[in-house]
Amino acid sequence: MVRKKVYTREQILQAAHELVEKEGFSKFTARNIAKQMGISTQPIYLEFKNMDDLKNTVLDEIFEQLFTGIFPKKVTGDPLVDLGLNFINFANDNKRLFQALYVEEYGCGQKMYDASFENYHNMVKGSEKYANVDEQHIDALHVRTWVVVTGLAVLTTSGIIHPTQEQLITTIEDTIDMVLKNPNPIHIE
Numbered sequence: 001m002v003r004k005k006v007y008t009r010e011q012i013l014q015a016a017h018e019l020v021e022k023e024g025f026s027k028f029t030a031r032n033i034a035k036q037m038g039i040s041t042q043p044i045y046l047e048f049k050n051m052d053d054l055k056n057t058v059l060d061e062i063f064e065q066l067f068t069g070i071f072p073k074k075v076t077g078d079p080l081v082d083l084g085l086n087f088i089n090f091a092n093d094n095k096r097l098f099q100a101l102y103v104e105e106y107g108c109g110q111k112m113y114d115a116s117f118e119n120y121h122n123m124v125k126g127s128e129k130y131a132n133v134d135e136q137h138i139d140a141l142h143v144r145t146w147v148v149v150t151g152l153a154v155l156t157t158s159g160i161i162h163p164t165q166e167q168l169i170t171t172i173e174d175t176i177d178m179v180l181k182n183p184n185p186i187h188i189e
Contacts, residue, residue: 007037007039007047009048012033012047012048012054013057013061015036015037016028016033016054016055016058018036019032019033019036020062021096021097023096024096024099024100025104026104029051030044030045030051030054033054055108059115062101066090070090071083071090071119072086072123073086078129078173079123079126079127079129079130080124080127080141080172080176081172081176083145084145084168084172085169085172087149087153088149088153088156088168090153091153092153092157095157098153098157102153103154116142116146120141120146121142124138124141125138133180136183137179139183140179140183140184141180141183144178144179145175145179148172152171
C-alpha cells in the first residue's frame with residue numbers, strides 16, 4: 001500500500017518561514033524545520049530538491065510580502081521616502097526577521113541585493129516624481145539610501161536612537177537630495 005502524503009509544500013514553507021522569523025537562517029536546516037513540524041526530514045526532501053531550493057522559495061515568498069505589501073505603503077506621498085520609512089518600521093516590528101534578512105551572514109546576501117535593486121528600480125521608474133532619473137542615479141539612490149535606512153533601522157531596533165518620524169523623513173529626504181545632486185555611487189560587488 002502506498003503511503004499517503006500528509007504534509008503539504010505549503011505547510012513546510014510555513015514552518016520554514018516561522019523558523020526564519022524565530023531563529024534566523026543560522027538554524028535553517030531540514031532537521032530544525034522537521035523538528036518544528038514534528039516530522040522526519042523526508043517530506044521536506046520530497047517537496048524540495050535541497051535546502052537551497054527551500055531557502056530560495058522561502059525568500060521569494062518573503063520578498064513578495066515585503067515588496068508588494070509592506071514597503072510600498074503610502075506615508076508621505078514620496079515613494080522613496082515611504083520605502084525608507086516602511087523599511088525602518090518593518091525592522092522595528094519584525095526585529096528577528098529583519099536581522100535574518102539584512103544583518104546576519106547566513107542571510108541571503110546577493111539574492112537580497114538583486115531583489116531589492118529590481119524592486120527599487122521599478123519603484124523609481126514607476127513614480128511620477130522620479131520617472132526621469134537616469135540609471136546612474138537610480139543605482140546610487142538605491143545603495144546610498146539603503147545604507148542610510150539600514151543604519152537607522154539597526155540603530156532604532158537596538159534602542160540606541162529614538163528619532164521621530166519627522167526626523168526620519170528629513171534624514172531620508174536629505175539623503176535623496178544629496179544623491180540626486182551628486183550620484184557618486186557605492187558599488188556593491
